[in-house]
Every structure is written in C-alpha cells, then in structure tokens.
Amino acid sequence: MIRRRGRWWGAAAVLLVLAAAGCSNRVDIGAAGPAATPAAKTGGRLTVAVVTHGAAGDPFWSIVKNGAVQAGKDLKVRVTYQGSGVPQTQAQFIDAAVNQHVDGLVVSMANPDALKASVERAVHAGIPVITINSGGDKSVQFGAITHVGQDETIAGRAAGKRLADAGVKHAICVVHEAGNIGLTQRCQGAAQGLGGRLDTVQVNVNNLAQAQATLRAKLTADHSIGAVLTLNPAIATAAVAAESGSGSSAKIATFDLSGDVTTAIEQGRIQFAVDQQPYLQGYLPVQMLRLYHDNDNTVGGGQPVLTGPGFVTKANAAKVAELAKRGTR
Amino acid sequence: MSAPAVPDERVAAVSPVRRLLVRPELGALIGAVVVFVFFALLSSTFRSADGVANWLDPASTLGIMAVAVALLMIGGEFDLSAGVLTGTTGLAVTILATRFGLNVWLAVLLSLVLALAVGLANGYVVTRTKLPSFIVTLGMFLVLQGLNLGVTKLLTGNVLVGGLVGRSGFDSAHLVFASSVVLGGTYFKVSIVWWLVLTVLATLVLLRTRFGNWVFAVGGDANAARKVGVPATRTSMALFATTATAAWLVGTITALRNTSAQADAGVGDELTFIVAAVIGGCLLTGGFGSAVGASLGALIFGMTSVGIVYAGWDADWYKLFLGAMLLLAVFANQFVRRYAERRRRS
Numbered sequence: 001m002i003r004r005r006g007r008w009w010g011a012a013a014v015l016l017v018l019a020a021a022g023c024s025n026r027v028d029i030g031a032a033g034p035a036a037t038p039a040a041k042t043g044g045r046l047t048v049a050v051v052t053h054g055a056a057g058d059p060f061w062s063i064v065k066n067g068a069v070q071a072g073k074d075l076k077v078r079v080t081y082q083g084s085g086v087p088q089t090q091a092q093f094i095d096a097a098v099n100q101h102v103d104g105l106v107v108s109m110a111n112p113d114a115l116k117a118s119v120e121r122a123v124h125a126g127i128p129v130i131t132i133n134s135g136g137d138k139s140v141q142f143g144a145i146t147h148v149g150q151d152e153t154i155a156g157r158a159a160g161k162r163l164a165d166a167g168v169k170h171a172i173c174v175v176h177e178a179g180n181i182g183l184t185q186r187c188q189g190a191a192q193g194l195g196g197r198l199d200t201v202q203v204n205v206n207n208l209a210q211a212q213a214t215l216r217a218k219l220t221a222d223h224s225i226g227a228v229l230t231l232n233p234a235i236a237t238a239a240v241a242a243e244s245g246s247g248s249s250a251k252i253a254t255f256d257l258s259g260d261v262t263t264a265i266e267q268g269r270i271q272f273a274v275d276q277q278p279y280l281q282g283y284l285p286v287q288m289l290r291l292y293h294d295n296d297n298t299v300g301g302g303q304p305v306l307t308g309p310g311f312v313t314k315a316n317a318a319k320v321a322e323l324a325k326r327g328t329r
Numbered sequence: 330m331s332a333p334a335v336p337d338e339r340v341a342a343v344s345p346v347r348r349l350l351v352r353p354e355l356g357a358l359i360g361a362v363v364v365f366v367f368f369a370l371l372s373s374t375f376r377s378a379d380g381v382a383n384w385l386d387p388a389s390t391l392g393i394m395a396v397a398v399a400l401l402m403i404g405g406e407f408d409l410s411a412g413v414l415t416g417t418t419g420l421a422v423t424i425l426a427t428r429f430g431l432n433v434w435l436a437v438l439l440s441l442v443l444a445l446a447v448g449l450a451n452g453y454v455v456t457r458t459k460l461p462s463f464i465v466t467l468g469m470f471l472v473l474q475g476l477n478l479g480v481t482k483l484l485t486g487n488v489l490v491g492g493l494v495g496r497s498g499f500d501s502a503h504l505v506f507a508s509s510v511v512l513g514g515t516y517f518k519v520s521i522v523w524w525l526v527l528t529v530l531a532t533l534v535l536l537r538t539r540f541g542n543w544v545f546a547v548g549g550d551a552n553a554a555r556k557v558g559v560p561a562t563r564t565s566m567a568l569f570a571t572t573a574t575a576a577w578l579v580g581t582i583t584a585l586r587n588t589s590a591q592a593d594a595g596v597g598d599e600l601t602f603i604v605a606a607v608i609g610g611c612l613l614t615g616g617f618g619s620a621v622g623a624s625l626g627a628l629i630f631g632m633t634s635v636g637i638v639y640a641g642w643d644a645d646w647y648k649l650f651l652g653a654m655l656l657l658a659v660f661a662n663q664f665v666r667r668y669a670e671r672r673r674r675s
Contacts, residue, residue: 056645082644086594087587089634092387096638099379100372113491114587181487 046104047078048289049097050282053090053110053134054083060256060278064132066327067282068106075290087114094118097127104128104289106282107144109135116142128292130285133278134182136304145292146300148284150276150308152182156189158309159253159274160198163227166251166271169196171227172218176205176235183231186255190229198229208238215242219250227251233258233273240269257312262324265317275320276308279328350668353610354622356661360608360654361625361632368636375632375639378515385517388631389524390579392624394598395605396524396531397575399623402606403535404568405548405615406455406462410447410469411576412598416590417473418444418580420481423490423590426499433498433585437506441577447473448573452566474596481592491589499585506578507585520582524624527575531620544568548615604651605630608658629654 050068054061065081072079080102082093087110095118097105105122109115112135122129123143131139131147139147163171171194173187191198201218203211219225219242228243228250230236236254243250254261255274264270284305291297299305312320323329349355369376375384394411401408418440425436451469455462481490493499506523509516535541543564546554555561576595584590607613608629609622633654637647 056647078641080638080641082638087589087591088390088583089387091587092383092635093638095383095386096374096380096635099377099383100374100639111489111491111587111589111591113494113589116588177488 045076045078046290046293047080047100047102048072048104048106048286049093049100049102050079050081050106050285051090051093051097052081052083052106052108052132053085053087054108055085056083058083059258063278063327063329064282067279067284068286069282070328071283071286071290075287077286077290079286085110087111091115091118094122098122098125101125102127103293104130104286106130106132106285106289107135108133108281109138109142112138112142119144128289130288132281132285139304140302145298146288146302147304148281148288148307149304151304151306152185153189153192154306155255155274155276155309156186156191157193158189158311159186159229159255159272160190160193160195162193162272162311163190163229163251163253164194164196166227168194168226168251170198170224171196171229171250172199172201172225174201174203174211174215174228174230174235174239176203176211176230176232186231187229203235205232205235208234211235212238212242215239216246219243219246219248223248225250227253227271230254232256233261236261236270236273237264240264257320257324257329259321259324262312262317262321265312265314266321268314271313273312274308275310275312275329277310277329278307280307350665353617353619353662354625355610355665356658357609357622357625357629359661360658361628364629364632364636364654368632368640372636372639375636378513380635380639382515382517384631384635385521385628386631387634388628389518389520390582391598391601391605391630392524392627393520393527393575393579394572394602395609395623395627396528396620397572398602399606399609399611399618399620400531400535400544401568401572402603402611402613403548403615403618404544404565405551406565406568407466407603408451408569408572409463409466409599410451410473411466411572411602412595412600413470413473413477414444414447414573414576414595415580415583415598416477416592416594416596417447418577419584419590419594420477420490420580420592422581422584423493424481424484426496427490427492428484430496433493433496433502435498437502437581440581441574444573444577444580445570448570448576449566451573452569455569456562456565470599477594478592488592489589490591493585493588502581503585506582518586520586523578523582524627528620528624535620540564540567545616548617550616601630604655608655610662626658629658 052061061083068079068081084090091114094107098121105127107119107129109131119129119142129144131144133149136147136149173190175183175187177183187200203214225248228239230239233254233256236252237260239252251271253271257273257275261270261273265273288299320329374380398408398411421440421443422436425431425439426433451466454465481488508519510519535544543559546559547561547564551561605626606623608626609619611618633650634647637644
C-alpha cells in the first residue's frame with residue numbers, strides 16, 4: 001500500500017519536474033510586449049492572435065486557420081488561433097490575447113454586441129484589430145483598422161449577373177436558414193444582378209431530404225425556371241439530386257464549396273460556385289498587421305477588403321479540388 | 330439522531346490525515362493546484378492579476394452551475410436540461426425586454442418563474458414516475474432546445490436576439506449581473522462574486538443544515554431515507570428547482586453581458602457541469618460529493634481553457650486535455666476512497 005502511494009506521488013513529482021523543465025527557458029511574449037512595440041518598428045517577430053467564432057473542426061474555419069498560419073510562416077509572425085461559437089468564450093479568448101499584449105488581433109464578429117467590450121478593450125490597449133468574415137458593419141465603430149470578408153450583396157449581384165449572362169430569365173434562390181440576414185442579402189443581390197424574375201424558396205438545411213423534395217416539386221411544376229441558386233453546398237447537392245428526373249433543365253449554381261460541389265462542377269452538373277475564399281480571410285489580416293506594424297500601412301481606406309466573390313467553374317474546378325486537398329481552398 | 334450509549338465504530342476517533350483523505354474534494358484540490366502550477370510556470374501572464382481575472386471568469390459561470398448540479402447529483406439525480414436552460418432563460422430575458430418592451434428587471438423575474446417551472450416539472454415527472462432522471466431530463470433537454478429555436482425564430486425571425494442596451498432597467502441589472510469589480514486596477518467579473526457566495530452557501534446548506542442531511546440521505550438510498558422520515562420527494566423537487574435557478578442566474582448573466590442571446594446557447598454545456606462535479610468528487614450513483622469540489626472542478630476547467638491560450642498551444646487539443654484531466658481526477662478519487670476504506674477496515 002505504501003509502495004502504491006509512493007508510485008502515485010512519484011508520478012506527480014515527475015509530472016511537475018517535466019512541466020518545470022519544459023518551460024524554464026521559455027519567455028512569455030507578454031513580458032516584453034508593450035515596451036517593445038513602439039521601439040521596434042520594422043522587421044522583428046510579431047505575435048498575432050486570431051480569435052474566430054468557428055468551432056474546432058469546422059471545415060470552413062480550418063481553411064481560414066491554415067491561411068493565417070501560412071502567413072505567419074511567410075512573414076515571421078507568431079500566429080495563435082482560437083475559435084469558439086460561444087460568444088462569451090470568444091470574448092474571454094480576446095481578453096487573454098489583450099493580457100498577453102499581442103501585436104495584433106484578428107476577430108470574426110458573428111455576434112458583435114457580445115464582443116464589443118473586449119474588442120474595445122484591445123483597441124484601448126493600443127492593439128491593432130482587424131475584423132474578418134462577419135460583423136463588417138460594426139468594424140469601424142469598434143475601432144478596428146479594417147474588415148476582411150465578403151460583401152453578401154455584392155457577391156449575390158455577381159452570381160445573378162453570371163446567371164443572366166448564361167441566358168437565365170427566371171431563377172429561384174433557395175434560403176436554408178430563416179432569418180439569417182446574410183442569406184437574404186445574397187438573394188437580394190442576385191435579383192439585382194439577374195434583372196429577371198427571382199423567387200425565394202425556403203428550405204431547412206437540417207432536413208436535406210425534405211429540401212430535395214421541395215426543390216423537385218418546384219422544378220417539376222414549373223419548367224420556366226432556368227436556374228437554381230443555392231446558398232449552401234449541401235443544399236446544392238440536394239438540388240442536383242432533385243433536378244435529375246424532374247424533367248427540368250435548370251442550371252444550378254451555389255454559394256460556398258465542398259468536395260461534392262467541386263466534383264459536380266467538374267462533371268458539369270453545377271455551373272459555378274461563389275467562393276468567399278476563406279484562406280484569404282486568414283492570410284490577409286496577418287499580412288496587413290505586419291504591414292501596419294512595419295510600415296504603418298492600412299488597407300481598404302475605411303472600406304471592407306473583399307475576399308469574394310471568387311468563382312469556381314468547370315475551367316478551374318480540377319485545380320481547386322487539388323488545392324482543397326492541401327487545405328487552402 | 331440520539332447519541333448512542335455505547336461508543337460504536339461510527340463515532341470512533343479518526344486520524345486527521347484520513348479525515349483529509351476521505352474528503353471528496355481532495356482530488357480536485359490537488360488537480361487544481363497542479364494545473365495552476367503548470368500554467369503559471371508556462372506563462373507569466375497566467376499568474377498576473379489580469380490573467381487570474383481572465384480565467385476566473387469562465388470558471389465562475391461554470392462553477393455556479395457545477396455547484397447546483399453537484400447538489401443534485403449528491404441527491405442521486407441528473408439534470409441534462411440544465412445547459413440548454415441557461416439558453417432558454419437568457420433568451421427569455423432578451424426577448425421579453427426587447428420584443429415585448431418589458432423592464433429588464435421584470436423580464437429577469439419572469440425568466441426566473443419560467444426556470445422554476447421547468448425545474449419543478451423535471452422534479453415532478455422524475456419523482457412521480459420513478460423514471461431515471463437521465464431520461465426525463467434528456468427529454469426536457471430536447472424540448473427546450475426545440476423551443477429555444479422555434480420560439481425565437483417565430484417571435485424575432487432571427488437566431489440572434491440583440492438590443493438589450495438602453496432598455497429600461499438595463500443599467501442596474503447589468504450592474505448586478507454582468508459588471509466588473511475593480512480590485513487593484515484589475516477588472517474582475519461580478520459573476521465571480523456570485524460563484525463564491527453560492528459555493529459557500531451550498532457548502533453550509535450541505536454540511537450544516539437538516540436539508541443537507543436529507544440530500545445525502547436521499548442520494549444514498551431514497552427508500553431507506555423515506556423510512557426514517559426524510560421527505561424524499563420534496564428534497565428532489567427542491568434540488569431540481571435549485572439547478573433551474575442556477576441556470577437562470579447563468580442565463581441572465583450571459584444575456585446581460587452579451588447584451589444579446591443566441592438560440593443555440595448552452596447546448597452541450599450540461600455534460601461540462603457534470604464533469605466539473607465529478608472531478609470535484611461527486612459519485613454518479615449519488616450520496617457522495619461536495620460543493621467546494623465542484624467549484625474546484627470548474628476552476629480546473631477555467632484555468633485550462635484560458636491557460637491553453639496563454640501557453641500558446643493549439644486550441645484543438647483543449648478537449649483532449651480536459652478528458653485526460655477528468656480521467657486522472659476519477660482515478661485519484663477512486664484510489665483515495667479505496668485507500669481510506671481499506672484503512673477503516675484494518
């Protein structure tokens with residue numbers, strides 16, 4: 001019994017020693033942070049914290065992260081990445097970055113109200129902040145240098161224009177989340193770009209079978225529909241399935257990418273995908289913070305910097321599929 | 330209980346060392362110290378005042394829940410609806426104040442009524458049907474999750490309800506539930522105060538009151554407890570109501586702090602509460618555990634979630650670390666308990 005207890009305490013002691021040894025020569029970045037910032041204006045190692053609302057394992061956000069990490073390697077920036085879909089946890093991550101006196105902060109603001117205090121605290125502490133992906137309309141108000149993301153109305157307009165160029169007069173826009181303002185903006189933009197008739201169809205992204213049935217009913221009933229614009233890759237795949245056998249020859253286009261969508265584009269079953277290029281939403285802000293630090297540059301002139309709409313068509317689908325394997329598209 | 334005329338082994342003198350070892354919170358205490366030392370060595374920010382305030386914050390909201398859930402678990406029940414109920418109450422406060430124009434305090438009060446109704450419903454169904462609380466509250470979990478999304482979208486057409494700032498009563502409610510206390514130039518969230526007060530309160534109730542004895546008795550053996558006159562049904566109902574009240578407090582704190590509420594808030598947190606309580610020495614079978622232990626479990630969570638950021642590790646590993654902590658904690662608890670029991674018999 002004594003021996004057993006000895007083993008436990010021994011293990012604890014080893015753990016402690018390991019912990020101490022592993023970090024004894026490690027210097028906390030925060031210790032030298034504020035003093036170093038004004039003096040070292042060019043070159044040198046920077047620390048940038050990226051805090052997003054993406055949950056760990058989300059395919060979209062893992063591409064954003066890869067972009068930020070690659071920029072860090074290219075530009076001698078130490079990039080840390082944290083993500084949480086829980087707004088108060090995201091605020092705590094921002095607070096942690098501020099306490100560490102990072103040289104720059106990149107934040108996605110899905111719920112700007114919840115992050116207001118923490119972002120403003122960072123700005124107040126003299127940390128340059130760049131917002132990405134969401135919350136662009138609050139970016140300047142909170143004191144961020146700029147916003148990097150996609151303007152949904154502009155992206156919708158470009159998609160509508162592309163469909164109009166393909167000869168489409170009548171299209172449907174498939175909304176998969178009620179009340180998501182970004183989706184409404186995409187459809188409104190698409191209507192402007194198309195110039196013809198655009199109906200909105202409501203489906204539920206959590207019930208793909210039913211979404212497929214709804215779309216099939218719509219396509220079977222109305223052969224004048226020349227195009228289906230979906231706003232989510234899973235719904236796009238459902239639309240492809242709905243079309244086969246419905247007698248309709250509507251063109252299908254979608255927002256955002258997935259492996260299935262890229263394959264369908266290669267096969268010509270989907271015309272194109274509007275890509276907001278998440279890699280850029282990770283890479284560019286790190287680069288901008290480097291330039292801001294070294295050369296006092298700001299990008300965008302108070303306007304958001306757009307990472308989209310980029311387009312994936314039959315022409316580049318094979319290449320994009322190849323790049324997707326590297327985790328950059 | 331009357332003092333026995335002949336001294337028996339139940340009241341025999343116990344050595345202080347063993348009395349310490351059989352404390353349910355010992356494992357969590359050791360764990361908390363190890364985690365603190367570990368991250369404090371890795372990062373000077375972690376041990377700075379700002380750093381401490383930073384990691385006490387997630388520990389506080391989790392701790393409030395963990396303490397209540399620990400009481401319930403000692404009483405022999407689970408509440409899987411506790412996590413999503415924090416979302417329900419937060420949404421209720423936000424929607425009532427912004428869409429129905431109620432004073433924020435009134436909205437907070439109505440939200441409490443709603444929480445108590447949910448808690449008592451859980452308690453009523455569990456005690457009445459004798460079904461496992463695991464299943465009953467799992468049903469409630471799904472019901473609330475659906476209601477949160479459905480009602481929120483129905484009333485607001487959105488999944489994010491904002492706009493609490495500037496509503497009547499917001500400032501004073503914010504002060505009570507979501508402000509910060511300045512201590513030596515460092516901002517500590519007021520939720521930390523709530524957490525500490527509730528931990529002390531729960532400990533006193535558990536160890537110094539008749540109700541506390543009832544909780545241990547009901548959790549240990551409900552039938553035996555009933556036979557010696559413990560009102561088991563009432564005790565269980567009170568415990569479910571306590572968990573619901575804690576969920577209301579956390580939901581209110583979160584809503585006022587975020588000045589908004591999300592329809593998916595709190596989903597998945599219920600297991601975290603249970604994990605914190607178990608790290609703190611609660612048995613899944615009931616009848617054993619402590620409020621202080623649950624708070625220490627929450628502290629381990631808080632230190633880890635923020636400590637990983639300070640250490641500059643990839644957050645992808647956070648869950649792995651927590652899982653290892655949980656297993657270590659239950660191993661330690663198991664070992665300590667076996668050791669103590671063997672000593673008693675010899």
